Amino acid sequence: DAGITQSPRHKVTETGTPVTLRCHQTENHRYMYWYRQDPGHGLRLIHYSYGVKDTDKGEVSDGYSVSRSKTEDFLLTLESATSSQTSVYFCANSRRGVDTQYFGPGTRLTVL
Protein backbone atom coordinates (compact mmCIF):
# COMPACT_ATOMS: atom_id res chain seq x y z
CA ASP A 1 0.00 0.00 0.00
CA ALA A 2 1.49 3.30 -1.13
CA GLY A 3 -0.80 5.57 0.85
CA ILE A 4 -1.91 7.47 -2.26
CA THR A 5 -5.06 9.52 -2.36
CA GLN A 6 -6.42 11.30 -5.41
CA SER A 7 -8.85 14.19 -5.54
CA PRO A 8 -11.38 14.66 -6.85
CA ARG A 9 -12.47 11.07 -7.54
CA HIS A 10 -14.99 12.15 -10.15
CA LYS A 11 -15.26 15.35 -12.15
CA VAL A 12 -17.39 16.56 -15.02
CA THR A 13 -16.28 19.71 -16.77
CA GLU A 14 -16.79 21.59 -20.00
CA THR A 15 -14.44 21.96 -22.96
CA GLY A 16 -12.05 24.85 -22.53
CA THR A 17 -12.06 25.00 -18.74
CA PRO A 18 -8.91 24.44 -16.67
CA VAL A 19 -8.79 21.34 -14.47
CA THR A 20 -6.33 20.36 -11.73
CA LEU A 21 -6.11 16.85 -10.32
CA ARG A 22 -4.28 16.27 -7.06
CA CYS A 23 -2.25 13.29 -5.92
CA HIS A 24 -1.09 13.03 -2.32
CA GLN A 25 1.23 10.41 -0.83
CA THR A 26 1.84 9.67 2.82
CA GLU A 27 5.28 8.13 2.13
CA ASN A 28 8.32 10.11 1.08
CA HIS A 29 8.74 8.22 -2.17
CA ARG A 30 10.93 10.12 -4.59
CA TYR A 31 9.11 9.14 -7.79
CA MET A 32 5.52 10.00 -8.64
CA TYR A 33 3.65 9.41 -11.89
CA TRP A 34 0.48 10.38 -13.71
CA TYR A 35 -1.13 7.90 -16.13
CA ARG A 36 -4.31 7.86 -18.13
CA GLN A 37 -6.25 4.69 -18.91
CA ASP A 38 -8.40 4.41 -22.00
CA PRO A 39 -10.09 1.44 -23.71
CA GLY A 40 -7.92 0.19 -26.55
CA HIS A 41 -4.84 1.99 -25.29
CA GLY A 42 -4.26 0.65 -21.81
CA LEU A 43 -2.30 2.74 -19.35
CA ARG A 44 -0.08 5.45 -20.75
CA LEU A 45 2.36 7.68 -18.89
CA ILE A 46 1.60 11.41 -19.01
CA HIS A 47 4.32 12.93 -16.80
CA TYR A 48 6.44 11.80 -13.92
CA SER A 49 8.50 13.42 -11.18
CA TYR A 50 11.81 12.25 -9.75
CA GLY A 51 11.99 14.84 -6.96
CA VAL A 52 10.66 18.17 -5.82
CA LYS A 53 10.52 20.49 -8.84
CA ASP A 54 11.99 17.73 -11.05
CA THR A 55 9.59 16.46 -13.71
CA ASP A 56 9.76 14.91 -17.15
CA LYS A 57 7.39 14.10 -19.99
CA GLY A 58 5.87 10.74 -20.68
CA GLU A 59 4.30 9.22 -23.77
CA VAL A 60 1.19 11.44 -23.92
CA SER A 61 2.17 14.77 -22.36
CA ASP A 62 0.63 17.20 -24.87
CA GLY A 63 -2.09 19.33 -23.24
CA TYR A 64 -0.94 18.49 -19.70
CA SER A 65 1.38 20.12 -17.20
CA VAL A 66 2.50 19.03 -13.76
CA SER A 67 3.98 20.54 -10.64
CA ARG A 68 5.61 19.14 -7.55
CA SER A 69 6.40 21.74 -4.92
CA LYS A 70 6.38 19.26 -2.01
CA THR A 71 7.46 15.64 -1.79
CA GLU A 72 3.96 14.50 -0.90
CA ASP A 73 1.95 16.31 -3.61
CA PHE A 74 1.94 15.93 -7.39
CA LEU A 75 -0.53 18.02 -9.38
CA LEU A 76 -1.74 17.40 -12.93
CA THR A 77 -3.23 20.37 -14.79
CA LEU A 78 -5.22 20.45 -17.99
CA GLU A 79 -4.90 24.09 -19.03
CA SER A 80 -7.88 23.95 -21.39
CA ALA A 81 -9.72 20.64 -21.23
CA THR A 82 -10.78 18.89 -24.45
CA SER A 83 -13.14 15.96 -25.00
CA SER A 84 -10.15 13.76 -25.92
CA GLN A 85 -8.96 14.15 -22.34
CA THR A 86 -12.00 12.32 -21.01
CA SER A 87 -10.36 9.38 -19.25
CA VAL A 88 -9.53 7.74 -15.96
CA TYR A 89 -6.39 9.24 -14.44
CA PHE A 90 -4.16 7.30 -12.07
CA CYS A 91 -1.37 8.54 -9.87
CA ALA A 92 1.40 6.19 -8.74
CA ASN A 93 4.61 6.34 -6.75
CA SER A 94 7.79 4.34 -6.27
CA ARG A 95 10.88 4.57 -4.15
CA ARG A 96 13.18 4.39 -7.17
CA GLY A 97 12.40 4.63 -10.87
CA VAL A 98 12.76 0.89 -11.39
CA ASP A 99 10.95 -0.24 -8.25
CA THR A 100 7.41 -1.52 -7.86
CA GLN A 101 4.87 1.20 -8.53
CA TYR A 102 1.91 1.69 -6.19
CA PHE A 103 -1.26 3.16 -7.58
CA GLY A 104 -3.98 5.43 -6.27
CA PRO A 105 -7.71 4.75 -6.74
CA GLY A 106 -8.06 6.92 -9.85
CA THR A 107 -10.00 10.01 -10.95
CA ARG A 108 -12.72 9.68 -13.57
CA LEU A 109 -12.75 12.88 -15.66
CA THR A 110 -15.46 13.65 -18.19
CA VAL A 111 -15.05 16.62 -20.51
CA LEU A 112 -18.31 17.61 -22.22
Added chain:
Amino acid sequence: KQEVTQIPAALSVPEGENLVLNCSFTDSAIYNLQWFRQDPGKGLTSLLLIQSSQREQTSGRLNASLDKSSGRSTLYIAASQPGDSATYLCAVNLEETSGSRLTFGEGTQLTVNP
Protein backbone atom coordinates in the same frame (compact mmCIF):
# COMPACT_ATOMS: atom_id res chain seq x y z
CA LYS B 1 9.30 1.64 -29.39
CA GLN B 2 8.53 -1.00 -26.80
CA GLU B 3 5.21 -2.78 -27.33
CA VAL B 4 3.60 -5.12 -24.83
CA THR B 5 0.95 -7.63 -25.86
CA GLN B 6 -1.20 -9.77 -23.61
CA ILE B 7 -3.02 -12.86 -24.80
CA PRO B 8 -5.80 -13.75 -24.38
CA ALA B 9 -7.71 -10.50 -23.93
CA ALA B 10 -10.35 -12.32 -21.91
CA LEU B 11 -10.52 -15.70 -20.22
CA SER B 12 -13.34 -17.49 -18.40
CA VAL B 13 -12.61 -20.62 -16.36
CA PRO B 14 -14.35 -22.75 -13.74
CA GLU B 15 -13.19 -22.52 -10.17
CA GLY B 16 -10.25 -24.73 -9.28
CA GLU B 17 -8.51 -24.64 -12.66
CA ASN B 18 -4.84 -23.82 -13.04
CA LEU B 19 -4.33 -21.16 -15.68
CA VAL B 20 -1.65 -19.25 -17.55
CA LEU B 21 -1.71 -15.64 -18.70
CA ASN B 22 0.74 -14.56 -21.36
CA CYS B 23 2.69 -11.36 -21.90
CA SER B 24 5.11 -10.61 -24.74
CA PHE B 25 7.30 -7.58 -25.37
CA THR B 26 9.21 -6.44 -28.44
CA ASP B 27 12.39 -4.97 -26.91
CA SER B 28 14.28 -7.48 -24.79
CA ALA B 29 16.46 -4.79 -23.16
CA ILE B 30 14.28 -4.59 -20.09
CA TYR B 31 15.27 -3.83 -16.50
CA ASN B 32 12.34 -5.65 -14.94
CA LEU B 33 8.78 -6.80 -15.56
CA GLN B 34 5.84 -6.25 -13.26
CA TRP B 35 2.46 -7.98 -13.01
CA PHE B 36 -0.52 -6.04 -11.66
CA ARG B 37 -4.12 -6.80 -10.84
CA GLN B 38 -6.96 -4.33 -11.41
CA ASP B 39 -10.45 -4.78 -10.02
CA PRO B 40 -13.33 -2.94 -11.74
CA GLY B 41 -13.34 0.76 -10.90
CA LYS B 42 -10.18 0.46 -8.82
CA GLY B 43 -6.50 1.22 -9.13
CA LEU B 44 -3.75 -1.28 -9.86
CA THR B 45 -2.32 -3.60 -7.23
CA SER B 46 1.21 -4.89 -7.66
CA LEU B 47 1.45 -8.69 -7.67
CA LEU B 48 4.98 -9.59 -8.65
CA LEU B 49 8.14 -7.91 -9.93
CA ILE B 50 10.76 -9.93 -11.79
CA GLN B 51 14.22 -8.49 -12.34
CA SER B 52 15.77 -9.10 -15.77
CA SER B 53 18.34 -11.41 -14.16
CA GLN B 54 15.65 -13.62 -12.62
CA ARG B 55 13.74 -16.48 -14.22
CA GLU B 56 10.73 -16.53 -11.94
CA GLN B 57 9.05 -15.14 -8.85
CA THR B 58 6.42 -16.71 -6.63
CA SER B 59 3.82 -15.30 -4.27
CA GLY B 60 1.29 -17.71 -2.82
CA ARG B 61 -0.70 -19.27 -5.67
CA LEU B 62 0.95 -16.96 -8.23
CA ASN B 63 4.10 -17.74 -10.17
CA ALA B 64 5.54 -15.44 -12.80
CA SER B 65 8.27 -16.50 -15.21
CA LEU B 66 10.45 -14.41 -17.48
CA ASP B 67 12.29 -15.34 -20.67
CA LYS B 68 13.99 -12.08 -21.52
CA SER B 69 15.70 -13.28 -24.69
CA SER B 70 12.43 -14.38 -26.28
CA GLY B 71 10.48 -11.41 -24.92
CA ARG B 72 7.95 -13.42 -22.93
CA SER B 73 6.52 -13.67 -19.45
CA THR B 74 3.78 -15.87 -18.06
CA LEU B 75 1.67 -15.55 -14.95
CA TYR B 76 0.56 -18.91 -13.57
CA ILE B 77 -2.40 -18.96 -11.18
CA ALA B 78 -2.92 -22.21 -9.31
CA ALA B 79 -6.28 -23.47 -8.10
CA SER B 80 -8.18 -20.41 -9.28
CA GLN B 81 -10.92 -18.91 -7.10
CA PRO B 82 -13.80 -16.52 -7.88
CA GLY B 83 -11.92 -13.85 -5.95
CA ASP B 84 -9.19 -14.01 -8.60
CA SER B 85 -11.60 -12.46 -11.11
CA ALA B 86 -10.00 -9.21 -12.26
CA THR B 87 -7.95 -7.74 -15.09
CA TYR B 88 -4.29 -8.71 -15.02
CA LEU B 89 -1.74 -6.35 -16.57
CA CYS B 90 1.93 -6.77 -17.25
CA ALA B 91 4.34 -3.88 -17.65
CA VAL B 92 8.01 -3.69 -18.60
CA ASN B 93 10.63 -1.22 -17.43
CA LEU B 94 13.38 -0.38 -19.91
CA GLU B 95 17.05 -0.39 -18.94
CA GLU B 96 17.70 3.23 -19.77
CA THR B 97 16.29 4.99 -16.82
CA SER B 98 16.73 8.27 -15.20
CA GLY B 99 13.12 7.79 -14.40
CA SER B 100 10.66 5.15 -15.29
CA ARG B 101 9.49 3.97 -18.65
CA LEU B 102 6.87 1.45 -17.66
CA THR B 103 5.06 0.24 -20.76
CA PHE B 104 1.81 -1.60 -20.11
CA GLY B 105 -0.07 -4.26 -21.99
CA GLU B 106 -3.84 -3.88 -22.30
CA GLY B 107 -4.49 -6.70 -19.89
CA THR B 108 -6.27 -10.04 -19.68
CA GLN B 109 -9.74 -9.94 -18.14
CA LEU B 110 -10.13 -13.09 -16.06
CA THR B 111 -13.45 -14.47 -14.84
CA VAL B 112 -13.44 -17.45 -12.48
CA ASN B 113 -16.88 -19.03 -12.27
CA PRO B 114 -18.05 -20.75 -9.04
